[in-house]
Amino acid sequence: MKTLARKDQIRLKAQMLFRERGYSATSMRDLADELGIEAASLYNHISSKEEILQGICFGMAESFFAAVEPVTLSALDPKAKLQSALEAHLRVIAENSDASAVFLHEWRHLGEPFLSDFKLMRRRYEKLFVTLVEEGIARDSFKKMDARVVARTILSATNWTFESQKTSKSDGDATIQQIAELLVEGLIRR
Amino acid sequence: MKTLARKDQIRLKAQMLFRERGYSATSMRDLADELGIEAASLYNHISSKEEILQGICFGMAESFFAAVEPVTLSALDPKAKLQSALEAHLRVIAENSDASAVFLHEWRHLGEPFLSDFKLMRRRYEKLFVTLVEEGIARDSFKKMDARVVARTILSATNWTFESQKTSKSDGDATIQQIAELLVEGLIRR
DNA sequence: TTGGTTTGCTAACAAGCGTTAGTTAGTGTC
DNA sequence: GACACTAACTAACGCTTGTTAGCAAACCAA
Numbered sequence: 548m549k550t551l552a553r554k555d556q557i558r559l560k561a562q563m564l565f566r567e568r569g570y571s572a573t574s575m576r577d578l579a580d581e582l583g584i585e586a587a588s589l590y591n592h593i594s595s596k597e598e599i600l601q602g603i604c605f606g607m608a609e610s611f612f613a614a615v616e617p618v619t620l621s622a623l624d625p626k627a628k629l630q631s632a633l634e635a636h637l638r639v640i641a642e643n644s645d646a647s648a649v650f651l652h653e654w655r656h657l658g659e660p661f662l663s664d665f666k667l668m669r670r671r672y673e674k675l676f677v678t679l680v681e682e683g684i685a686r687d688s689f690k691k692m693d694a695r696v697v698a699r700t701i702l703s704a705t706n707w708t709f710e711s712q713k714t715s716k717s718d719g720d721a722t723i724q725q726i727a728e729l730l731v732e733g734l735i736r737r
Numbered sequence: 738m739k740t741l742a743r744k745d746q747i748r749l750k751a752q753m754l755f756r757e758r759g760y761s762a763t764s765m766r767d768l769a770d771e772l773g774i775e776a777a778s779l780y781n782h783i784s785s786k787e788e789i790l791q792g793i794c795f796g797m798a799e800s801f802f803a804a805v806e807p808v809t810l811s812a813l814d815p816k817a818k819l820q821s822a823l824e825a826h827l828r829v830i831a832e833n834s835d836a837s838a839v840f841l842h843e844w845r846h847l848g849e850p851f852l853s854d855f856k857l858m859r860r861r862y863e864k865l866f867v868t869l870v871e872e873g874i875a876r877d878s879f880k881k882m883d884a885r886v887v888a889r890t891i892l893s894a895t896n897w898t899f900e901s902q903k904t905s906k907s908d909g910d911a912t913i914q915q916i917a918e919l920l921v922e923g924l925i926r927r
Numbered sequence: 928t929t930g931g932t933t934t935g936c937t938a939a940c941a942a943g944c945g946t947t948a949g950t951t952a953g954t955g956t957c
Numbered sequence: 958g959a960c961a962c963t964a965a966c967t968a969a970c971g972c973t974t975g976t977t978a979g980c981a982a983a984c985c986a987a
Contacts, residue, residue, distance in 0.1 A: 553964080571761035572846065575945060587946080588965050596945065652842065656762065692919075696898075700916065703897030704890050726890065729882075733923030743934075765975060777976080778935050786975065 554592045556582065561599045562645035570600055570653040600653060601661055607643065607650035608668050614639045619675050625683035626731060632679055633705065633727040640709050641723060651706055676702060680735070689735045701730050744782045746772060751789045752835035760790055760843040790843060791851055797833070797840035798858050804829045809865050815873030816921060822869055823895065823917040830899050831913060841896055866892060870925070879925045891920050 560581045564573040575596055579586040593599055614635040623631060640647040654665050676698040683689035708726060750771045754763040765786055769776040783789055804825040813821060830837040844855050866888040873879035898916060 568845070569759060569761055571759055574943075576943085584964085585966065586944095587948095587967080590946070591964055655757075655759070696912075696916070697919070700894050700898055700919065703900070704894035707893030707897060708886075708890055710893070722886075726886070729887070729890065729924060733925075734919060735923075764973075766973085774934085775936065776974095777937080777978095780976070781934055 557589060557592055558599060558602055559645075562603055562649055565600070565603070565653055566645045566648040570649075570656045597656075597658060597661075600649070600657060603646050603649045604654050604657060604665055605661075605668075607639075607646050608665070608672070610639050610643065611636065611672055615672070615675055619679060625679070625686055625688040626735065629676075629679045629683060629735065630727050630731045632676065633701065633731065634723055636702075637705055637709075637723040637727060640705070644709055648710065673698065673702065683735065697734055701734060704730055747779065747782055748789060748792055749835075752793055752839055755790070755793070755843055756835045756838040760839075760846045787846075787848060787851075790839070790847060793836050793839045794844050794847060794855055795851075795858075797829075797836050798855070798862070800829050800833065801826065801840075801862055805862070805865055809869060815869070815876055815878040816925065819866075819869045819873060819925065820917050820921045822866065823891065823921065824913055826892075827895055827899075827913040827917060830895070834899055838900065863888065863892065873925065887924055891924060894920060 557578070561573075561578055564578055564581065568577075574586075575589055576586040579589055582589075615632050618628060618632045618635050621628060621631070654669075655662070657665055677694050680689065680692075680694040680698050684691055684694060705726065747768070751763075751768055754768055754771065758767075764776075765779055766776040769779055772779075805822050808818060808822045808825050811818060811821070844859075845852070847855055867884050870879065870882075870884040870888050874881055874884060895916065
């Protein structure tokens with residue numbers, strides 16, 4: 548199917564541009580230029596600018612859940628579980644850094660009702676990590692602390708770490724484990 | 738001086754809007770509406786939209802340096818120094834959360850040559866923290882680790898922590914110390 | 928009272944925005 | 958060879974953008 552190929556091409560370039568310049572500062576003509584076609588031609592493949600953003604944001608939400616949720620249901624001990632979840636989270640970001648940046652920064656330009664849906668999803672995702680921390684505390688594996696603050700701090704640290712640094716796939720895996728371990732070991736150990 | 742008062746009012750509202758909607762998605766008419774005047778009237782006080790952004794970004798850069806640089810020159814031991822620097826950094830963010838969000842996210846919409854100047858400043862600021870970590874490692878106060886990774890992780894964690902949560906001035910100070918301690922204790926202790 | 932400064936207004940500009948309409952050339956299918 | 962589909966085009970739409978010009982009322986200093 549060539550249709551899908553072209554649509555995916557659009558999405559790929561859009562991810563790049565939305566990340567670099569932001570959603571609002573990226574015009575359909577910019578995007579079209581990048582693909583070597585006219586702006587109007589884009590509408591043979593997509594139905595609106597916002598549709599592209601929706602695809603990116605909710606697509607990434609799915610990826611994050613698909614990677615992390617299974618880990619939270621596994622039978623690992625709290626510390627290993629949290630670290631695995633974190634590594635899964637980091638891997639999704641590393642493997643898709645443009646889309647992740649858009650997911651993290653540009654979602655506010657979604658219109659309703661998508662905006663509300665997105666916020667809800669985001670909350671649910673954060674909750675996964677909060678629960679992992681709470682579990683660890685309850686089972687006396689982690690020191691006693693505000694689970695929400697810690698979970699948020701951890702996610703914040705991970706999200707920004709990949710913001711500015713290019714992630715070459717060679718050192719990516721090492722770095723991921725290094726960061727996850729650093730955070731878990733440091734912030735959680737009792 | 739009433740001129741300054743009005744100009745500051747503009748900057749204040751601009752900070753709010755730039756933070757909420759982003760620089761590009763905020764129009765001069767939006768900003769004027771918020772102040773109860775016409776868009777054209779803004780130009781009696783400022784000379785361009787970008788000038789407002791410049792004022793915010795470089796103003797905050799100054800604030801951050803003014804707060805943190807003295808600490809780095811003090812005679813505290815490495816751990817106390819890093820923690821104090823972090824608290825200073827967090828205090829600037831907490832006391833000026835709108836402007837900080839703009840400083841952190843919207844600087845890329847600066848035009849040249851300001852963009853390059855800004856990036857340079859940012860590097861210099863990050864370097865302050867990297868140096869603090871390096872000092873601690875050299876003096877054997879911190880465990881051996883990649884100073885750049887740790888410094889970046891710490892800053893990332895702080896920057897995002899205040900992103901989504903309203904900082905009431907009452908619990909602000911407690912939270913700041915709590916977070917700074919958490920990060921320093923956790924990530925740095927040998 | 929005069930004259931300047933401050934702060935607002937209305938009207939308008941050219942450029943850029945997302946998007947639609949209508950068309951056309953190429954491609955694969957019966 | 959006829960037909961539908963794909964993917965591009967040109968032209969244009971109504972609207973919004975940042976910004977400028979010219980003007981008027983209010984205030985303050987001399």
